[in-house]
Amino acid sequence: MDGTSLVMLGVILALLCASAMFSGTETAFTAASRAFVTRRAKEGDRRAGTLSRLSERKDRVVAAILVGNNLVNTTATALASALLISWFGEGGVAYASLVMTALLVIFSEVLPKTLALRSPDAAALRVVPVLSTTMKVLGPVADLVNLVVRGTLRLFGVKTPEAERPGITEDELLGAIDLHGMGHQGPADLAARQERGMLRGVLSLDDMTVRDVMTHRSRVVALNTGEKPEAMLAKVLASPHARFPLWGRDGEEILGVVHARDVLRALQTAQGDTAKMDLVAVAQPASLVIETRPLREQLQEFRKAPIKMAMVLDEYGSLKGIVTLEDIVEVVVGQIVQRGEAILGDLSENGEVEVRGDLRVRDINRELGWDLPEDEAATIGGLVAARQRGIPQVGTEVSIGPYVLRVLERRGQRIDRLVVRPLNPAIPA
Numbered sequence: 001m002d003g004t005s006l007v008m009l010g011v012i013l014a015l016l017c018a019s020a021m022f023s024g025t026e027t028a029f030t031a032a033s034r035a036f037v038t039r040r041a042k043e044g045d046r047r048a049g050t051l052s053r054l055s056e057r058k059d060r061v062v063a064a065i066l067v068g069n070n071l072v073n074t075t076a077t078a079l080a081s082a083l084l085i086s087w088f089g090e091g092g093v094a095y096a097s098l099v100m101t102a103l104l105v106i107f108s109e110v111l112p113k114t115l116a117l118r119s120p121d122a123a124a125l126r127v128v129p130v131l132s133t134t135m136k137v138l139g140p141v142a143d144l145v146n147l148v149v150r151g152t153l154r155l156f157g158v159k160t161p162e163a164e165r166p167g168i169t170e171d172e173l174l175g176a177i178d179l180h181g182m183g184h185q186g187p188a189d190l191a192a193r194q195e196r197g198m199l200r201g202v203l204s205l206d207d208m209t210v211r212d213v214m215t216h217r218s219r220v221v222a223l224n225t226g227e228k229p230e231a232m233l234a235k236v237l238a239s240p241h242a243r244f245p246l247w248g249r250d251g252e253e254i255l256g257v258v259h260a261r262d263v264l265r266a267l268q269t270a271q272g273d274t275a276k277m278d279l280v281a282v283a284q285p286a287s288l289v290i291e292t293r294p295l296r297e298q299l300q301e302f303r304k305a306p307i308k309m310a311m312v313l314d315e316y317g318s319l320k321g322i323v324t325l326e327d328i329v330e331v332v333v334g335q336i337v338q339r340g341e342a343i344l345g346d347l348s349e350n351g352e353v354e355v356r357g358d359l360r361v362r363d364i365n366r367e368l369g370w371d372l373p374e375d376e377a378a379t380i381g382g383l384v385a386a387r388q389r390g391i392p393q394v395g396t397e398v399s400i401g402p403y404v405l406r407v408l409e410r411r412g413q414r415i416d417r418l419v420v421r422p423l424n425p426a427i428p429a
Contacts (some may be wrong), residue, residue: 008083016108022069024112025127025134029054029061031117031125035176040125047128054131063142073104107164116401170203177203194334197366201332210298211291212378213331214321217251218360218414223258224250229277236263243309243324246283251319256283257309286311291320299328317344335363349421354408357381357415364420372403372420380405381415391415398425 027049037055040048054061077100084092084099089112116123135142158205177199181192221239223232225248236244246255262282270276287310289298302308308325330336355364361374377383384405385391387398389415397406402423409417 005083005086008079009116012076012079012083015072015079016103018072019076019108020070020112020260021127021130022065022072022134023109024060024116024123026065026069026129027113027116028120028123028127029065029131030058031120033121037124039163045125045225047125050128051124054135059101059146060139060142061131061135064138065131067138067141067145073108076104088264162296174200174203193369196366197334198332201334201366204331205296205299205328206294208295208331209291210289210293210295210310210312210323211320213295213327213360214291214323215327216321216358217319220245220322222247222251224248225280226250227256228275229279230274232279233263233267233274233277236260245286245308245309245311245322246279247319254286254288254319256279256286257307258283268272288313289323290315295328297333298323299325302328330363334366335360350420353421354417354419355380357384357418370422372400380418380420384415384418 034055037051041052077096080100081096084096084184086092086346088095091125116136177196179383180196180199181189185385192250221235221241222245223235225246227235244258244260246258247253247371248255258279262284263277263279266277266279266282267274269281270278284307287301287305288300288309289312291312291314298310301310301323310323312320312323314320326336353368358379358381359378360378361372362378364370364380365372365374372380372383377386383400384396384398387397387400391410392398392415394407394410397404399405404421404423406419407415407417408419409415
């Protein structure tokens with residue numbers, strides 16, 4: 001083998017390495033997480049800042065990389081053909097095609113792209129110098145290529161976007177949230193499941209209304225002016241709550257909101273005489289909201305309001321229930337346990353769990369990792385009633401997807417207790 005052949009082999013090897021570099025760079029650049037790059041750029045990482053700027057014209061960068069990659073591949077193949085023809089004659093063309101195809105596919109395509117995909121974020125930061133140099137050298141060529149491509153597409157009536165698509169969509173973000181912590185075991189899995197629930201809760205604020213989280217008036221601990229003052233005081237002392245709606249005529253007349261300390265103030269004003277206690281005089285004005293108000297708007301209202309409770313009305317002006325700041329917070333963090341209150345009963349060996357009928361379906365799904373439908377009714381009792389199209393009798397079993405719900409107890413026309421179990425024990429519990 002003469003010196004010329006050795007030089008050509010060295011050049012071919014260098015071109016194969018350059019091809020591998022372009023392939024790995026393209027994969028790392030396109031697979032890198034936009035959220036990761038943005039966060040690192042805000043932290044002051046210069047490479048991430050450069051990568052973020054380059055990502056604003058991703059089509060231009062990809063075109064430059066492809067131009068460079070095809071240039072080195074074509075040159076390497078041409079040199080290999082010339083070298084093998086000098087060795088084997090006309091048969092060298094076939095040998096060059098076979099050898100270069102194998103080398104390019106294995107060492108210049110699959111291998112570098114596989115390595116880049118193992119850690120695309122870190123790889124993208126490492127190849128920033130390559131990207132910058134490529135854009136300086138081949139950027140004008142990439143612009144020409146994109147111009148030709150857009151012109152060709154217009155001939156066939158295909159419109160091309162002029163700007164980069166907007167940031168990550170909600171569906172993409174939800175998909176990323178679902179992947180968070182997957183594969184963890186034990187306490188790490190529980191923590192990841194809780195974090196996924198909180199992240200999904202934040203996103204759901206835009207899609208929910210006050211009606212979805214309010215406490216129905218049938219479950220509201222309220223002070224009614226039709227009751228004796230002694231009875232109202234006993235109700236305040238027996239309740240775990242600190243704020244109470246004050247109304248008359250069983251909710252037809254809304255008089256305000258009373259805090260537990262307001263009751264003490266009224267009692268002090270009456271010099272300890274419960275019969276003379278006037279709660280109307282110490283009540284604070286009640287905030288009234290329509291049940292269809294978006295939850296995020298109500299959250300912003302609570303941030304500014306001194307009283308974190310509002311009366312919820314329907315479209316006819318009738319009282320439906322109340323909503324508090326805690327109700328909205330629970331969408332994100334899950335149900336907050338009150339004194340003496342359990343979120344769920346204990347799970348049995350077959351995954352069966354006893355729940356209150358007024359427990360929200362969303363809270364059950366969050367706590368157990370289940371997938372009961374949340375769009376048919378807010379509470380688990382309401383879900384059973386909706387499926388039965390009426391109030392079921394005690395002992396009635398209802399199948400909903402991969403779950404069976406059995407009514408244990410009714411209180412009047414309200415489902416008070418149920419048992420829920422998954423048909424398939426493999427369902428997370």
